[in-house]
Amino acid sequence: MAKGPYSEKVMDHFMNPRNMGEIDDANGVGEVGNPACGDVMKIFLKISDNNIVEDVKFKTFGCGAAIASSSMATELMIGKNIDELLQLTNDAIVDALGGLPPAKIHCSVMAEEAIEEALKDYFKSKGEDPAIVDEMKAKIKKDN
Amino acid sequence: MIYLDNVAGTKPDQRVIDKMMPYFTEHYGNPSAHFYPIGREAFEAMEAARAEVADFIGAKPDNIVFTASGTESNNIALKGFLNHSANKGKHIIISEIEHFSVDTLVTKLISEGYEVTKLKVDNGGLVNPSDLENAIRKDTVLVSIQYVNPEIGTIQYTEKLGGICKSKGVTFHVDAIAAAGYVEIDVEKLNCDMLSIAAQNFYGPKGAAALYIREGVKLMGLMDGGFQEKGYRSGTENVPAIVGMGEACAIAKAEMAEYVPRLEKLQKKLWEGLGGMFDFLNFTGHETRRRPGHVSFWIEYIEGESLLMWLSLKGFACASGSACSSNILAEDEDDLVASSVLTAVGVPTDICAGSLGVSMSRYNTEEDIDKLLEVLPETVQKLCEMSPMYNRDK
Numbered sequence: 360m361a362k363g364p365y366s367e368k369v370m371d372h373f374m375n376p377r378n379m380g381e382i383d384d385a386n387g388v389g390e391v392g393n394p395a396c397g398d399v400m401k402i403f404l405k406i407s408d409n410n411i412v413e414d415v416k417f418k419t420f421g422c423g424a425a426i427a428s429s430s431m432a433t434e435l436m437i438g439k440n441i442d443e444l445l446q447l448t449n450d451a452i453v454d455a456l457g458g459l460p461p462a463k464i465h466c467s468v469m470a471e472e473a474i475e476e477a478l479k480d481y482f483k484s485k486g487e488d489p490a491i492v493d494e495m496k497a498k499i500k501k502d503n
Numbered sequence: 504m505i506y507l508d509n510v511a512g513t514k515p516d517q518r519v520i521d522k523m524m525p526y527f528t529e530h531y532g533n534p535s536a537h538f539y540p541i542g543r544e545a546f547e548a549m550e551a552a553r554a555e556v557a558d559f560i561g562a563k564p565d566n567i568v569f570t571a572s573g574t575e576s577n578n579i580a581l582k583g584f585l586n587h588s589a590n591k592g593k594h595i596i597i598s599e600i601e602h603f604s605v606d607t608l609v610t611k612l613i614s615e616g617y618e619v620t621k622l623k624v625d626n627g628g629l630v631n632p633s634d635l636e637n638a639i640r641k642d643t644v645l646v647s648i649q650y651v652n653p654e655i656g657t658i659q660y661t662e663k664l665g666g667i668c669k670s671k672g673v674t675f676h677v678d679a680i681a682a683a684g685y686v687e688i689d690v691e692k693l694n695c696d697m698l699s700i701a702a703q704n705f706y707g708p709k710g711a712a713a714l715y716i717r718e719g720v721k722l723m724g725l726m727d728g729g730f731q732e733k734g735y736r737s738g739t740e741n742v743p744a745i746v747g748m749g750e751a752c753a754i755a756k757a758e759m760a761e762y763v764p765r766l767e768k769l770q771k772k773l774w775e776g777l778g779g780m781f782d783f784l785n786f787t788g789h790e791t792r793r794r795p796g797h798v799s800f801w802i803e804y805i806e807g808e809s810l811l812m813w814l815s816l817k818g819f820a821c822a823s824g825s826a827c828s829s830n831i832l833a834e835d836e837d838d839l840v841a842s843s844v845l846t847a848v849g850v851p852t853d854i855c856a857g858s859l860g861v862s863m864s865r866y867n868t869e870e871d872i873d874k875l876l877e878v879l880p881e882t883v884q885k886l887c888e889m890s891p892m893y894n895r896d897k
Contacts, residue, residue: 363815364831373812379889390891396826396839397856398806401891418891422808422827426889462833 365423366457372427377434380416386484389476391469398425398466402433402473406481410441417473424463431455432470444474445495505871508820509704510653510681510797510862515747516706522750523708526743534740535731545742552749556713559752560679560698561689568714568735569745573680574604576699576714577647579735580676581608583722584645584697585617588674592642598622598630598659600652600844602678609647622648626849627789628657635664639671646675650682650693654824654844654860655788656797658686665694674720680704680712684755685763685794696720702744706865707751711744762865766796769863769872773798776876781883787848787858796863801850804893805857805886813882814859819875822860824850857886 363370380403387404398421405414415436417429431452436444449467453459459467475496479489506514526548529541534549536542550564557564570576585595595609599621609619620638622630630648639646646668650661661677668675676697679688684705690698697720701712716722716735728737770793777784783803802810807825814821824842833839841856850856861875887893 363812373809374816376889396836396841398827399891418889420804420890420892421806422825423812425806425827426809460831460833462830462836462839465836 364460365427366459368431368455368457369424369427369459372430372456373423376417376426376430378416378430378437379418381418382414382416385416387477387479387481389473389478389480391472391476393421393465393469396421398422398469400425400429400469400473402429402470402477404436404477404481406441412436412439412444421466421469422463424459424466425469427456428452428459428466428470429473432474436474441478442495444478445492446499447471447474504818504820505867505874506820507861507863507867507871507875508822509864510794510860511822512703512709513684513706513864514866515703515708516751516754518754519707519747519750523743523747526746530742534742535729548746548749549740549742552745552752555749555752555756556700557715559683559688559756560700560715561691562715566690566715566717568716568732569740569748570712570714570732570736571710571741573602573678573699573701573704573712575736576680576701576712577602577604577676577678578608579722579725580697580699580714580716581605581645581647582725583735584674584676584720585612586723586725587721588644592644594618594620594640594643596620596622596635596638596643596646596648598624598648599847600624600628600655600657601647601649602653602680605647605649605678606843624657624847627792628652628655628787628844628848629789629792630659630664632660632663632667636667636671639667639673643671643673646673647678648675649678649680650688651679651686651794652788652844653681653862654822654842655799655848656794656860656862657789658682658792658794661693661695668696669694681794684751684759685766685796687759690715690717702748702751705751705755708744708747710741711748713748758865763795766863766865766867769867769869770796770798772869773861773872773875776872777879780876780880785850787845787850794862796867797861799858799860801845801856801858802883803857804890805883807856807858809886810857810859810882813886814878817878817882819878822862824858824860825856 382403385403390401403416419429449471452467530544532541532545534546553564677695683700696717698715703709807823808828826841
């Protein structure tokens with residue numbers, strides 16, 4: 360069969376999305392939308408007391424690349440600590456997917472942003488200032 | 504695979520291909536070379552095809568110019584006409600649901616001093632004839648409105664629109680590319696001065712299309728070159744494809760009466776099947792004034808590209824007008840744009856509509872439609888379960 364516009368990895372995650380669904384007792388939920396195309400991505404996080412991602416689920420309204428990006432993001436998040444989550448960039452998601460067409464890179468950016476929003480919600484639920492996420496993210500960027 | 508994207512192009516009829524082949528293998532002469540047999544054979548075959556094309560749309564062979572695509576026919580019609588009548592006026596009227604080859608063309612002309620009115624369509628995709636009547640001004644030189652819209656299937660009141668242009672003395676071009684082979688075309692009844700059709704949209708080959716030009720309508724060719732096609736379209740004609748187009752016209756003329764009612768039946772079956780499927784499925788286009796075998800709709804909560812991809816995995820080829828599915832080869836996300844046709848008929852394309860276009864051909868069977876109706880619910884359900892928008896309000 361002729362190859363489509365997406366890599367095998369993208370097609371695999373599109374057809375068999377990992378960790379799709381919701382977490383009822385999530386302690387961090389992030390939702391982002393792309394005003395240009397209307398995609399909506401939502402990430403549910405369950406972070407343990409020792410700061411490890413115990414469980415993560417996603418729901419996505421969007422194209423093949425958006426679904427695959429969110430699915431891949433959740434795979435990369437499981438078992439990671441908060442520092443590692445903050446270091447998870449859209450580039451890493453694209454690489455793990457075996458690449459995305461240029462016009463679809465924004466889908467991976469949405470996934471990174473959804474993770475950030477979920478972490479902000481997590482800090483908020485703990486009574487902390489969500490701005491800490493931006494600060495930590497900025498620091499990581501600087502260190503790199 | 505079940506092919507349901509026939510507005511994008513049809514499977515050529517085997518009789519068309521059989522007729523074309525000798526013009527690759529034996530009669531390969533240049534149709535402008537009249538003084539040896541293989542040139543003359545090519546010429547005669549081309550003229551026979553011209554007669555078939557003319558007969559198919561109620562015209563005379565002399566009024567037919569062969570081109571290479573529907574886009575080219577539209578370009579020669581509009582630019583060729585305007586270049587010739589530049590001094591007569593600077594106002595052009597189109598509808599807001601025209602094909603790119605008309606819409607982008609006239610939009611570019613604005614920078615050359617033209618004024619363009621894009622007539623609104625109602626939610627069914629119809630131009631109101633009285634809107635056209637009111638829009639025509641003293642300096643209006645050209646009206647171009649398509650006969651059938653490929654995305655939503657709507658059949659315009661083209662006869663009426665043409666009648667208005669005729670009575671006001673304004674030149675009227677009809678893009679009939681999505682109509683040919685599905686809706687009867689008669690240039691006299693339609694009151695048009697120019698009309699475009701393309702062979703690949705009705706069981707003919709790619710690479711052959713035609714432009715009808717009424718006597719007395721003057722055009723300036725776009726390409727400098729030889730005297731082919733009376734100078735309207737210089738360049739050696741694609742004889743095999745043109746021969747195929749002639750045959751496609753003859754077949755369509757003879758067989759439409761048989762397959763059009765069959766397509767209408769399948770269309771009704773699909774329409775009714777979809778109607779009861781989800782309360783969040785919305786049809787687009789007009790309920791009755793539709794291209795036979797054409798059904799289009801959008802589904803809330805899910806996105807068009809995902810729907811297309813799943814249907815493709817299940818063996819169906821369809822179309823979507825969602826932004827995400829628009830231009831996968833683009834270098835930039837800004838080039839992903841939702842269909843302006845869907846926006847024009849009131850689809851909220853800003854929320855990434857899960858739009859789908861199903862356009863049947865005379866090869867499709869009742870079984871194809873049964874299968875689609877069987878596969879769609881599970882596919883839509885799968886995508887809904889994944890969507891954060893689904894059940895959000897409940």
